[in-house]
Amino acid sequence: MLSHRNINELVDRYISTSFSVAKRAENLVKCQIGDDLTNDQHYMLRYIYKAQECTSTELADVFEVKRSAITAIINRLWEKGLIERTRDEKDRRVVYLSLTKNGAELFARTEERIYKLVESLIKKFDQKEIEQFMETYEKLDRVLLESKYKQEE
């Protein structure tokens, strides 16, 4: 059982580590991406690349932001010529988003560099350690989700 003091220490330790890891990972990824894209824009390309085709509503659900925030990001990517918008002929309210040839190439090129980076980092950990870490991390994710539902009651 953790004491009051231990809990406070743990909170501080978790906050400072998660802040630091997020910041450093962000900076390293930013170095691979270059100046053409922000990290958020790159994550957006990543999702669309993997989905091949998706809608603003889907992106808003996935990234947990309002649709108008998606419109803003997609507009910026569209202005850079990385994204295509195609109206659904059957339901003309719907706009499908996909990467242009340029967009897909840029993403693939960047992803290759990120892959190499991760490959070099991952060597420092053994597989069991990684597995254990990810399991706890995913458990934390589930616990936070439950807590959210409990709080909404």
Add this chain to the structure above:
Amino acid sequence: MLSHRNINELVDRYISTSFSVAKRAENLVKCQIGDDLTNDQHYMLRYIYKAQECTSTELADVFEVKRSAITAIINRLWEKGLIERTRDEKDRRVVYLSLTKNGAELFARTEERIYKLVESLIKKFDQKEIEQFMETYEKLDRVLLESKYKQEE
């Protein structure tokens, strides 16, 4: 040894979990904070509360942003009456930042609620699991730091 495919899967898994955990933690913390502060503002109060007194330059170093970004945040907190600015009498370039009575009370009140939240969450994990997780997390932090230095060469 991890295969190409395993590395790609791990990257996806890590990205989606860290995104989700960060988002959910942020939302839960936001619920405890209320509408008076943003999460970033709360983190700023936290640091100043613990430091008791600090400068803009110190905050810029800690949070890894430019000093002008700190000025902007501090101005907003100052307008809310949560922060005090005191000029150093010996070196009149320096401005010391500290919490006002109101600021310290607001922080303490909020922190109490966050503490209770964490206490309830932490029960789901045993101490050994937490310790193992934090050790790997901190190791990741160190590995990212080394990688940054290596890249700068």
Add this chain to the structure above:
DNA sequence: CTTTAATAATTAAACTGTTTAACTATTTGA
């Protein structure tokens, strides 16, 4: 000493990402 450097902080302009609220266009369904 005095002039030049450096330092601490701020300001202004510009940008990204975000929300809320209003609006357009289209489809659903009572």
Add this chain to the structure above:
DNA sequence: TCAAATAGTTAAACAGTTTAATTATTAAAG
């Protein structure tokens, strides 16, 4: 057929960020 729902956009406003210029002050070199 017409009111309600849905998909998406637009506009205004705000937080947080950077870069570049500015002010005030101190340190240091000659």
